[in-house]
Amino acid sequence: MMSEKQSRGDAEVVRTLGLETSGKQRLRKVVWGVALLLLAAGAAFGVQHFLQQRALRLKPRYQTERVQKGDIQVVVSATGTLKGQNTVEVGAEVSGRVAKLYVDFNDHVTPGQVLAEIDPEQLRAAVDEGRARVAEADAATKQARATLLESRQGRDRAEQQVAQGLVSTKDLEAARAAADRAEASVESAAANAQVARATLKSSSSKLDKTRIVSPIDGIVLSRLIEPGQTVTAGFETPVLFKLAEDLRRMSLYVYVDEADIGRTREGQAASFTVDAYPDKVFPSKVISLRNEPKEDENVVTYEAVLAVDNSELLLRPGMTATATIVADLRKDVLAVPNAALRFTPATLTPQQTSKPARRGVWILKGETPSFVALRTGVSDGSMSEVLSGDLKPGSDVLVDVIEEKKR
Numbered sequence: 001m002m003s004e005k006q007s008r009g010d011a012e013v014v015r016t017l018g019l020e021t022s023g024k025q026r027l028r029k030v031v032w033g034v035a036l037l038l039l040a041a042g043a044a045f046g047v048q049h050f051l052q053q054r055a056l057r058l059k060p061r062y063q064t065e066r067v068q069k070g071d072i073q074v075v076v077s078a079t080g081t082l083k084g085q086n087t088v089e090v091g092a093e094v095s096g097r098v099a100k101l102y103v104d105f106n107d108h109v110t111p112g113q114v115l116a117e118i119d120p121e122q123l124r125a126a127v128d129e130g131r132a133r134v135a136e137a138d139a140a141t142k143q144a145r146a147t148l149l150e151s152r153q154g155r156d157r158a159e160q161q162v163a164q165g166l167v168s169t170k171d172l173e174a175a176r177a178a179a180d181r182a183e184a185s186v187e188s189a190a191a192n193a194q195v196a197r198a199t200l201k202s203s204s205s206k207l208d209k210t211r212i213v214s215p216i217d218g219i220v221l222s223r224l225i226e227p228g229q230t231v232t233a234g235f236e237t238p239v240l241f242k243l244a245e246d247l248r249r250m251s252l253y254v255y256v257d258e259a260d261i262g263r264t265r266e267g268q269a270a271s272f273t274v275d276a277y278p279d280k281v282f283p284s285k286v287i288s289l290r291n292e293p294k295e296d297e298n299v300v301t302y303e304a305v306l307a308v309d310n311s312e313l314l315l316r317p318g319m320t321a322t323a324t325i326v327a328d329l330r331k332d333v334l335a336v337p338n339a340a341l342r343f344t345p346a347t348l349t350p351q352q353t354s355k356p357a358r359r360g361v362w363i364l365k366g367e368t369p370s371f372v373a374l375r376t377g378v379s380d381g382s383m384s385e386v387l388s389g390d391l392k393p394g395s396d397v398l399v400d401v402i403e404e405k406k407r
Contacts, residue, residue: 061401062398062400063400063402064364064398065337065339066394066396067334067336067386067395067396067397068393069332069393070332070383071329071330071331071333072330072333072378072380073326073328073380074327074328076256077323077324078256078257079254079321080252080255080321081320081321082251082253082317082319082321083250083251083253084250084317085244085245085250086216087221087243088244089241089242089243090212090239090240090243091233091237091240092118094118094210094233095118095231096120096123096230097228097230097231098116098118098119098225098226098229098231100116100117102114102115102117103115103223105220105221106219106220107219109214109218109220109243111216112213112214113213114212115213115220115241116240117210117212118209118210118211118231119210123207123210126203127200127203127204130199130203133196133199134196140189141190141193143189144185144186144188144189145189148182148186150182151179151181157175158174212241215243216245219243219247220243221243221244222242224242225240247313247317248309250308250310250315251306252272252284252305252306252307253305253306254306254323255301255302256301256325257299258293258300258301258302261302263327264286264327265289266289267287268286268325268326268327270284270325270326271284271324272323273321274319275319280314282315282321284306284307284308284309286305286325287305287306288304289302289303290304290305330385333385333386335383336383336391337384337399338384339399340361340398341361343398343399358373360373360389361374361397363395363396363397363398364396364398369398372389372397374388374389374391
């Protein structure tokens with residue numbers, strides 16, 4: 001074993017030669033080298049992670065919808081007003097004071113039922129006067145016929161007397177003239193009697209018209225007069241009542257835009273809603289399509305009439321309705337969202353164009369959008385019928401970009 005003295009001597013030699021300092025420096029260099037290697041590895045990993053995240057941020061995410069089978073219904077919308085199938089305005093054809101009212105709002109009436117009565121006093125007097133004139137004309141006619149008979153007898157005697165030489169030819173001529181005048185008087189009296197009878201008939205008709213009667217079987221929609229009110233029948237007939245037939249059947253008059261009139265046909269099924277029952281849909285049917293155009297502020301529409309079943313008596317005349325007419329219906333067809341037909345991916349591979357001129361949709365093959373050409377049919381505004389194309393039920397088609405972050 002070395003002695004303590006020798007150990008101290010070796011330590012002094014090491015210090016003298018600087019060997020102790022050189023070892024520490026080498027250790028320090030090794031530590032720094034390892035640290036630099038770790039930093040370089042961390043920097044490389046950070047750059048790689050950054051590039052990966054940057055690529056992910058630049059990659060678009062697509063919203064898709066599924067292709068499915070179902071019914072496509074093409075509809076035409078229009079607004080209009082409900083009316084009774086046969087609404088009649090009952091007016092007065094004679095002037096006078098309303099003496100009596102026999103019905104009121106919502107009353108049921110039958111044909112010939114008296115609704116109101118206009119004071120008949122003046123017209124009754126006119127009828128009495130007409131009867132008197134008829135009697136006077138009949139008497140004048142009777143008198144004229146008696147005069148004619150007398151004149152003819154005088155003419156006949158004069159003709160016999162002229163043949164016997166008892167009277168002159170002048171007297172015969174006078175007798176003949178008197179007979180002609182008597183015959184004319186009979187014709188005039190008969191004409192006057194006919195005029196008197198016509199006047200009486202007119203007065204009687206006016207008297208009958210003081211009784212306002214119902215022409216139909218229905219209900220009173222409105223009463224526009226009050227007892228004691230005076231009505232004047234002039235150039236326009238004053239309306240006293242509005243009647244409608246059984247309100248269990250009504251008509252809906254709607255106006256169809258000229259852009260939709262080509263798809264609207266008589267017999268098409270329809271439905272409508274009213275503000276009074278916003279959650280209820282009423283069925284109907286197109287029964288008539290008018291040819292006369294209606295123009296309002298340069299907008300051309302055509303009137304369509306829809307039949308309405310009002311068995312529940314929920315609907316009332318005058319209600320505003322929004323109708324939906326079924327112009328076409330395709331059942332159990334392959335349907336694709338219209339949003340997919342309008343969509344074009346913003347980022348495409350170099351082999352792809354911006355979008356082919358053909359109509360179609362985009363699907364994802366892997367992570368790359370791929371175009372599928374289609375031939376489409378009718379559309380309801382949100383879905384379109386697929387007539388041909390390499391597309392199957394359940395396929396997901398691109399409709400939008402969900403998120404695409406900036407650099």
